[in-house]
Amino acid sequence: MNTNALSAKLLSLANDSFLLGHRNSEWAGHAPILEEDIAFANLALDELGHAQLWYGLHQELTGAEIDRVIYFRDAAEWRNTQFVELPKGDWAFSMTRQYLFDGYENVLLAQLVNSSDARVAEIAAKIRSEEIYHLRHTSNWVKRLGLGTEESHARMQRALDELWGYALQLFVPLEDEAGLIAENVLPDLKILREEWQDKTVAHFLASGLIVPETLTPVVTSRAQHAEHLAKLLNDMQQVARLENFGVEW
């Protein structure tokens, strides 16, 4: 097996979950209702937990220490999609993003539990049951807001229009992914995308929302970032870099 290819994949999975968790955490104390404040904090913590597992295996393979990878790498070294680095926007935007991501994770994890790499399969199995709660929660809210008031509907449609092309980047394979697919370490993202698209388009439709017609991702390379990531990292990393881990938390 190509260990470098697997490490690259693990890093991309970890980076996506981590940054989405970070963005979600920005809702703490700001969500429109108390229940959702609590829910988004939970979603954030879950995603950080999932990232930690992927980072852990990445560390096992590469020796790259988790905290160094998170706090001491500049934007150019991150391998997340732009989808997760976009600012949290309004609540409709964050909810739609989380729903699209949950849908992606559910189809992905359903396959990863059968990975020929036992370590990958183990992590996927651990994460999967938690993700069921996420998808259930966000799909309910997509429906509630999509079919809610004129205002909530308009905001959801706007969010979907903006996010859809970015979400498609989640299904762009990495350069060396083909080998891992051939060895059944990873599922084929092309097939997953069809499944995800069928499910999400149907759910949006049932929620009174129309999915944009575009079939091409806004961006395809995970090495390419918007200016949002640098700003986010600047906020997130500055304390660690200032103290260079001289302090005990």
Place this chain on the structure above:
Amino acid sequence: MPPMVGAGLSRPTLTDIWRALDEIMDPEIPIVSMVEMGIVRGVKIVRDEKFENDAVIVSMTPTFAGCPALDVMRNAIVEKLSAMGIERVEVKTVLSPPWTSDWISETARAKLKAFGLAPPPLHGGNVQLFFPNEIACPYCDSTNTRVTNHFGPTLCRAIYVCRNCQQPFEQFKAL
């Protein structure tokens, strides 16, 4: 059994260790132990003929992956066993098989309920198809309850309200 080294020295047995671990409470639900919750998965004593102290390896598994109590739990195990004179303790985190709420013991379920925390229904590993809508109120046992939030004050809890006695309560999530 290997011969004892050092006269009159009694080495903790597996039973002693399990009993001690059963005294460590879950940091987020301090009425049930980590053993009762199914978080402690295994204990192994590595006998060492040269040293008077054996090494002990404890395996534990996280309930939810992002559970912030994991480090507290790990430290609590080391502390507890150190206090028994076991100098070399290793706490290993295992992921497989993933923790399931079905592992929560009967006694722990009763304690959770008495604490006002509705225990998770048994699902036989089929959490995929299983999504409890009817959870019994831990105060009046009515199943006329409704979920108000699938996410609660900790990763493992959901929030419900009892329509019968009007009491809001928390449920330990099925996982």
